Amino acid sequence: MVQFANRMNEMKGSEIRELLKLTAKPDIISFAGGLPAPEMFPVEEMMAAAKAVMEENGRQAMQYSTTEGYPRLREQIAERMLAKNNIKTDPDHILITSGSQQGLDYSARVFLNEGDVVLMESPSYLGAINAFKCCQPKFVEVPTDEGGMIMEELDKLLATTERVKMIYVIPDFQNPTGRTWSLERRLKFMEIINKYEVPVIEDNPYGELRFEGEYLPALKSLDTKGLVVFLGTFSKILAPGYRLGWVCADTEILGKYNFMQQAASLQASTISQMETAKWIDMFDLDGHVNKIREVYGRRRTVMVETMERELPDCCKFTRPDGGLFTWIELPEYMDAKELQLKCLEKKVAFVPGASFFPNGGHTNTMRLNYSCMPEEKIVQGITALGQAIKENLR
Amino acid sequence: MVQFANRMNEMKGSEIRELLKLTAKPDIISFAGGLPAPEMFPVEEMMAAAKAVMEENGRQAMQYSTTEGYPRLREQIAERMLAKNNIKTDPDHILITSGSQQGLDYSARVFLNEGDVVLMESPSYLGAINAFKCCQPKFVEVPTDEGGMIMEELDKLLATTERVKMIYVIPDFQNPTGRTWSLERRLKFMEIINKYEVPVIEDNPYGELRFEGEYLPALKSLDTKGLVVFLGTFSKILAPGYRLGWVCADTEILGKYNFMQQAASLQASTISQMETAKWIDMFDLDGHVNKIREVYGRRRTVMVETMERELPDCCKFTRPDGGLFTWIELPEYMDAKELQLKCLEKKVAFVPGASFFPNGGHTNTMRLNYSCMPEEKIVQGITALGQAIKENLR
Numbered sequence: 039m040v041q042f043a044n045r046m047n048e049m050k051g052s053e054i055r056e057l058l059k060l061t062a063k064p065d066i067i068s069f070a071g072g073l074p075a076p077e078m079f080p081v082e083e084m085m086a087a088a089k090a091v092m093e094e095n096g097r098q099a100m101q102y103s104t105t106e107g108y109p110r111l112r113e114q115i116a117e118r119m120l121a122k123n124n125i126k127t128d129p130d131h132i133l134i135t136s137g138s139q140q141g142l143d144y145s146a147r148v149f150l151n152e153g154d155v156v157l158m159e160s161p162s163y164l165g166a167i168n169a170f171k172c173c174q175p176k177f178v179e180v181p182t183d184e185g186g187m188i189m190e191e192l193d194k195l196l197a198t199t200e201r202v203k204m205i206y207v208i209p210d211f212q213n214p215t216g217r218t219w220s221l222e223r224r225l226k227f228m229e230i231i232n233k234y235e236v237p238v239i240e241d242n243p244y245g246e247l248r249f250e251g252e253y254l255p256a257l258k259s260l261d262t263k264g265l266v267v268f269l270g271t272f273s274k275i276l277a278p279g280y281r282l283g284w285v286c287a288d289t290e291i292l293g294k295y296n297f298m299q300q301a302a303s304l305q306a307s308t309i310s311q312m313e314t315a316k317w318i319d320m321f322d323l324d325g326h327v328n329k330i331r332e333v334y335g336r337r338r339t340v341m342v343e344t345m346e347r348e349l350p351d352c353c354k355f356t357r358p359d360g361g362l363f364t365w366i367e368l369p370e371y372m373d374a375k376e377l378q379l380k381c382l383e384k385k386v387a388f389v390p391g392a393s394f395f396p397n398g399g400h401t402n403t404m405r406l407n408y409s410c411m412p413e414e415k416i417v418q419g420i421t422a423l424g425q426a427i428k429e430n431l432r
Numbered sequence: 433m434v435q436f437a438n439r440m441n442e443m444k445g446s447e448i449r450e451l452l453k454l455t456a457k458p459d460i461i462s463f464a465g466g467l468p469a470p471e472m473f474p475v476e477e478m479m480a481a482a483k484a485v486m487e488e489n490g491r492q493a494m495q496y497s498t499t500e501g502y503p504r505l506r507e508q509i510a511e512r513m514l515a516k517n518n519i520k521t522d523p524d525h526i527l528i529t530s531g532s533q534q535g536l537d538y539s540a541r542v543f544l545n546e547g548d549v550v551l552m553e554s555p556s557y558l559g560a561i562n563a564f565k566c567c568q569p570k571f572v573e574v575p576t577d578e579g580g581m582i583m584e585e586l587d588k589l590l591a592t593t594e595r596v597k598m599i600y601v602i603p604d605f606q607n608p609t610g611r612t613w614s615l616e617r618r619l620k621f622m623e624i625i626n627k628y629e630v631p632v633i634e635d636n637p638y639g640e641l642r643f644e645g646e647y648l649p650a651l652k653s654l655d656t657k658g659l660v661v662f663l664g665t666f667s668k669i670l671a672p673g674y675r676l677g678w679v680c681a682d683t684e685i686l687g688k689y690n691f692m693q694q695a696a697s698l699q700a701s702t703i704s705q706m707e708t709a710k711w712i713d714m715f716d717l718d719g720h721v722n723k724i725r726e727v728y729g730r731r732r733t734v735m736v737e738t739m740e741r742e743l744p745d746c747c748k749f750t751r752p753d754g755g756l757f758t759w760i761e762l763p764e765y766m767d768a769k770e771l772q773l774k775c776l777e778k779k780v781a782f783v784p785g786a787s788f789f790p791n792g793g794h795t796n797t798m799r800l801n802y803s804c805m806p807e808e809k810i811v812q813g814i815t816a817l818g819q820a821i822k823e824n825l826r
């Protein structure tokens with residue numbers, strides 16, 4: 039009989055992807071996904087960019103390209119990382135991937151043997167947990183509070199845990215909690231990392247989507263020892279359908295990611311890369327991101343205000359300054375999976391939070407997305423959610 | 433200090449990809465790559481398809497899609513597999529990947545633990561060896577002759593080798609040799625496979641590019657026990673720049689590939705999939721493949737005829753009925769890597785064959801690609817190659 043590799047015992051379908059099928063019906067108010075708002079996609083502009091690419095360089099766009107990625111796009115990314123994240127880098131330190139999910143997969147394969155330890159925020163991004171599982175590591179969760187990872191706890195864990203080979207973090211508008219680390223925490227984090235010299239995966243899909251407050255420096259911009267691997271993506275600032283992300287890392291580390299890419303998929307789509315680069319040259323990415331920020335910022339405000347009004351006092355939730363998500367902690371006795379079923383009856387969907395904890399538990403938590411529902415649906419959906427919670431209070 | 437995972441010790445950059453950088457200069461006659469001829473790409477038609485997609489469904493094309501792939505494209509693939517390979521399947525048994533290189537990567541991860549054995553033809557595709565190495569298997573080479581894998585040798589190896597978890601084969605116009613298995617060998621292969629019940633990866637990028645002779649049934653079409661995983665791709669019949677391949681397998685196995693895709697990259701590019709599906713609906717894929725076949729067939733003929741005229745008798749080479757490659761065996765004392773340097777002085781490039789043997793050796797072999805050089809360059813390049821060989825005869 040056919041035997042599968044041991045790693046397949048741990049690989050399961052993402053609950054979210056299953057849930058998304060369920061919530062694709064048009065009458066459902068879905069806070070479940072993490073989709074960008076399609077009405078914001080610059081369809082006309084991308085069509086113009088596609089036309090220009092095909093007219094000027096159609097044959098090149100349809101051919102194989104280099105592992106590293108399309109040179110012009112790597113230049114644009116390096117420039118943008120300097121402008122937005124104060125990261126001094128250059129195109130040679132950028133590898134373009136098929137979405138930053140691929141960067142997560144490569145990260146695990148570059149750094150993790152079976153049984154090695156990966157440290158991550160508790161909770162953390164489900165897609166990263168899923169990608170890392172393929173290498174069968176041990177997950178150790180670093181406690182967090184309202185301000186993100188608690189640095190004293192990180193220091194303690196690094197001092198007492200063997201075989202820590204990688205630390206995975208989302209310092210800006212974290213998925214799932216929406217929390218952001220202060221400058222003070224970032225500096226403390228780098229101090230600790232420099233002491234233990236463990237590689238860090240800084241996942242930054244939402245950093246540009248800040249609605250208020252000051253931009254804070256990326257960890258990579260504070261990295262003096264070449265320990266931080268920065269993952270970026272066009273999925274949230276342009277569109278996910280092109281599947282374009284990137285890895286920025288120092289030479290030796292990026293060389294390993296390059297080998298992984300040669301083995302795993304050769305390269306990201308040439309045509310996606312050339313169309314995106316052309317669009318950035320022809321149009322106004324900064325202006326586009328500003329528009330997205332405005333819309334998402336309003337939706338965030340409406341969601342938070344409605345939660346303040348409609349949720350009972352025993353619920354805690356985050357008030358994110360940017361990104362796509364907010365996070366609710368229900369009373370400890372309330373099970374978010376049971377609540378989910380009751381909400382689906384009311385045509386409202388969300389994701390129970392337990393999946394975001396690699397080692398389980400926390401059944402009283404849930405993640406809400408506000409980026410892809412119009413404001414009136416947000417009011418309606420949160421009101422229904424509040425009702426469902428109240429009906430289940432003890 | 434930063435430590436990398438053990439698997440990275442075995443991962444190296446592909447020699448071919450390094451060589452391709454060297455041979456990208458316009459004055460080099462390159463038989464080194466495996467590139468399709470860019471002058472055959474239907475640029476105008478793809479532009480029309482792209483325009484139609486963006487006008488009709490631009491927002492959907494730019495959004496996330498399902499792991500499995502765009503439904504219309506999966507339908508078209510299932511129909512084509514029936515028409516071209518006599519494989520009775522349906523869209524539910526198709527998973528669309530980012531090129532079939534990604535299918536190779538998933539195959540290794542689905543089936544191979546460290547130290548497990550993968551059987552493959554000797555020689556076999558370098559990109560597959562590279563992908564599989566990530567799982568640190570043991571490679572066992574099955575001897576071949578002019579007709580491909582020798583089935584008696586396969587049977588013997590399966591009877592005497594422990595931990596064989598996967599067999600990787602390219603029965604049609606193999607990369608690197610250009611050899612094709614006869615119907616008799618295919619039937620014998622399936623008989624052996626059914627006895628040992630080992631999963632088979634049938635890699636079929638070139639099957640449709642037959643210049644002469646009868647089409648032979650794919651192994652998957654002869655598969656009664658659900659053991660064969662078929663990998664297909666649009667790279668050679670349309671264009672590689674979209675990065676679209678597919679996996680066709682039975683339900684349980686395909687489910688594992690689906691989990692891998694969720695972890696590794698979520699999905700293939702939505703926009704690539706929708707544009708390709710639209711192009712197939714709007715234009716004539718069969719007619720397009722016929723045009724490619726004609727051009728490549730003529731180039732193959734010119735290369736073979738020139739080799740017959742210009743290579744000394746001590747050289748053996750294949751006369752492929754399709755595909756992109758021919759394979760030369762030099763006299764045993766001649767080193768193809770040394771010859772390569774001498775040929776590069778004459779502005780002619782090829783790939784030494786040793787890289788296609790997972791366990792090394794065979795330094796007197798080389799692979800030649802004929803799909804992307806015009807006929808006069810083929811004559812010129814092979815004449816120069818013949819001269820270089822003659823200059824190095826003992």
